[in-house]
Amino acid sequence: MTESNVKTREQMDATYQWDLTPLFASDEEFESGYAKAENNLDKITAYKGRLGESPEVLSEAIDTLLELGREVSNLGVYAHLKNDQDQTNPTYQKMNAQTEQLYSKYSQVTSFFRPELLAIPAEQLEEMTANNDRLKELDQFINDIARNREHVLPPEQELLLASASEVFGGATRIFGYLNNADFQFPTVKDSEGNDVQLTHGLYGKLLESTDRRVRKDTFEGFYSVYQQFENTLAQTLTTEIKTHNYNAKVRGFESARAAALFTNNIPESVYDTLLDTVGSRLNLLHRYVDLRKSLLNIDDLEMYDMYTPLLGEPPIAFTYEEAKEITLNALQPLGEEYLEIIRNAFDEQWIDVYENKGKRSGAYSSGTYDSKPYILMNWQDSLNSLYTLVHELGHSAHSYLTHANQPYEYGSYSIFLAEIASTTNENLLTNYLLRTYADKDIQRYVLNHFLDGLKGTVFRQTQFAEFEHFIHEQDANGQPLTAEFLSENYQKLNAKYYGPSVNSESEIKNEWSRIPHFYMNYYVFQYATGFAAATAFADRIAGGDKEALNSYLGFLKSGKSQYAIDTMKTAGLDMTKRDYIEQTLDVFEQRLAEFEALLD
Numbered sequence: 126m127t128e129s130n131v132k133t134r135e136q137m138d139a140t141y142q143w144d145l146t147p148l149f150a151s152d153e154e155f156e157s158g159y160a161k162a163e164n165n166l167d168k169i170t171a172y173k174g175r176l177g178e179s180p181e182v183l184s185e186a187i188d189t190l191l192e193l194g195r196e197v198s199n200l201g202v203y204a205h206l207k208n209d210q211d212q213t214n215p216t217y218q219k220m221n222a223q224t225e226q227l228y229s230k231y232s233q234v235t236s237f238f239r240p241e242l243l244a245i246p247a248e249q250l251e252e253m254t255a256n257n258d259r260l261k262e263l264d265q266f267i268n269d270i271a272r273n274r275e276h277v278l279p280p281e282q283e284l285l286l287a288s289a290s291e292v293f294g295g296a297t298r299i300f301g302y303l304n305n306a307d308f309q310f311p312t313v314k315d316s317e318g319n320d321v322q323l324t325h326g327l328y329g330k331l332l333e334s335t336d337r338r339v340r341k342d343t344f345e346g347f348y349s350v351y352q353q354f355e356n357t358l359a360q361t362l363t364t365e366i367k368t369h370n371y372n373a374k375v376r377g378f379e380s381a382r383a384a385a386l387f388t389n390n391i392p393e394s395v396y397d398t399l400l401d402t403v404g405s406r407l408n409l410l411h412r413y414v415d416l417r418k419s420l421l422n423i424d425d426l427e428m429y430d431m432y433t434p435l436l437g438e439p440p441i442a443f444t445y446e447e448a449k450e451i452t453l454n455a456l457q458p459l460g461e462e463y464l465e466i467i468r469n470a471f472d473e474q475w476i477d478v479y480e481n482k483g484k485r486s487g488a489y490s491s492g493t494y495d496s497k498p499y500i501l502m503n504w505q506d507s508l509n510s511l512y513t514l515v516h517e518l519g520h521s522a523h524s525y526l527t528h529a530n531q532p533y534e535y536g537s538y539s540i541f542l543a544e545i546a547s548t549t550n551e552n553l554l555t556n557y558l559l560r561t562y563a564d565k566d567i568q569r570y571v572l573n574h575f576l577d578g579l580k581g582t583v584f585r586q587t588q589f590a591e592f593e594h595f596i597h598e599q600d601a602n603g604q605p606l607t608a609e610f611l612s613e614n615y616q617k618l619n620a621k622y623y624g625p626s627v628n629s630e631s632e633i634k635n636e637w638s639r640i641p642h643f644y645m646n647y648y649v650f651q652y653a654t655g656f657a658a659a660t661a662f663a664d665r666i667a668g669g670d671k672e673a674l675n676s677y678l679g680f681l682k683s684g685k686s687q688y689a690i691d692t693m694k695t696a697g698l699d700m701t702k703r704d705y706i707e708q709t710l711d712v713f714e715q716r717l718a719e720f721e722a723l724l725d
């Protein structure tokens with residue numbers, strides 16, 4: 126669709142738009158809610174300096190804190206959803222800016238809470254909790270804060286660190302400005318011979334070109350900029366790594382990784398197990414690369430040949446109404462309780478389906494404890510949109526079950542778990558499509574979609590995680606992270622992952638210099654663990670194992686009532702052990718074999 130024939134929101138059928146009235150019946154109701162929340166913010170100040178006074182005072186203070194957070198997030202989510210449905214609407218732009226101010230006031234007035242709670246001696250806090258019923262319910266909430274105690278420094282040192290936070294953020298900001306604003310990428314000729322200016326967005330698109338000359342020019346042109354600035358980029362990355370290592374050290378952690386994983390209470394063995402297990406089965410990725418080489422009929426396979434589609438245009442497409450039907454069929458293994466939620470999502474207008482003028486692009490699931498878990502989409506009649514729909518419904522059903530089964534204080538879930546629910550649904554859709562469509566073209570396409578997804582998420586993100594950990598350790602050991610050192614080691618790692626069939630001595634050795642995630646302090650591994658957990662869950666549930674299904678639903682209902690790693694353990698998935706990753710790689714192997722067989 127071109128911009129000119131995209132309709133305004135008012136011209137569209139309202140039954141395919143989300144209904145936000147259960148959150149706030151009108152903008153007027155939002156305004157009065159806003160005034161009330163702004164007034165209420167002061168309530169928390171009455172508890173400043175008094176948290177250790179008595180169990181009653183502490184429980185009242187926590188309830189006040191939670192209540193304020195709840196009000197602020199209801200307002201914030203309403204404003205951001207309204208703003209996203211049409212970003213050209215000045216009323217909602219203003220509303221959105223207003224709630225950002227409210228968030229910021231909320232963080233200011235509540236900033237005393239955490240350090241003050243941590244200052245209460247452990248024994249005293251335990252005794253207070255033991256003698257108050259409400260505090261007993263809040264035990265996990267309190268413990269999750271209190272376990273930080275041994276890594277908190279005396280107040281004057283905390284103040285020094287806090288006031289240097291802008292300095293610590295310097296490397297990320299410099300990299301961001303270089304990468305997003307200052308870099309001038311060259312132009313390349315597209316397949317029709319037109320000059321196009323390379324951008325980050327276009328880079329990915331052009332690497333999917335079926336014209337190898339376009340892919341080569343794009344890859345070499347894009348990387349030429351990073352190579353020109355490789356010494357500067359080595360310094361921004363080094364500075365970021367040093368910041369992680371420094372902060373971990375001053376807070377008494379053994380390593381940056383220990384500090385980063387401590388945030389969500391994830392054992393480091395989860396990380397090591399991921400690297401070991403994936404590392405021991407890289408022959409599967411090599412086999413996939415070989416297959417790509419023979420399908421593309423290329424003797425000297427390059428990294429820029431990794432993204433061009435193997436099979437051309439998708440052989441099937443669906444309307445939204447058809448997609449609803451398929452979704453309900455595909456998610457059947459999750460049982461009636463789950464399907465009822467999906468039906469409600471369709472019938473109660475949780476989903477903003479189609480594109481309209483000014484609407485935010487892409488897709489997401491968003492809501493609050495008190496709202497429906499809404500979904501924004503920009504539906505196109507395609508297989509991709511169907512995958513997006515079941516993905517976002519996975520997030521929304523997860524939110525719904527969490528809200529319905531947990532009190533407010535535990536009514537959310539951690540990032541570590543979020544993508545498991547959505548990716549499990551994608552896996553169930555893959556199973557369903559493979560079962561339902563006998564057509565060879567469709568079978569091939571769906572298998573390829575799965576294999577590419579797993580390659581990009583499990584193999585590639587594990588490669589990043591391995592490199593990220595390696596450079597943190599090298600810096601901690603005093604090794605200077607020069608551009609030469611980084612490139613040499615990146616090249617080795619790339620050769621290890623992709624195998625001998627592809628050239629790792631090309632510009633790819635500079636890939637370390639352009640990945641924003643290396644500035645995110647041990648974040649990427651969660652993409653790989655999440656995808657692997659989801660594939661293992663889907664495999665168990667699809668096999669009709671009733672117990673596996675109940676455990677899975679238990680996970681979706683558990684919110685933050687336990688630490689993420691314990692939630693998974695309760696659901697039958699021990700993420701400190703290899704099994705779930707092995708099971709996932711078994712599925713990859715099996716589908717790779719099916720794919721190979723279909724190509725013969």
Ligand SMILES: [Zn+2]
Nearest residue numbers: 516520544547
């Ligand atoms: Zn997601």
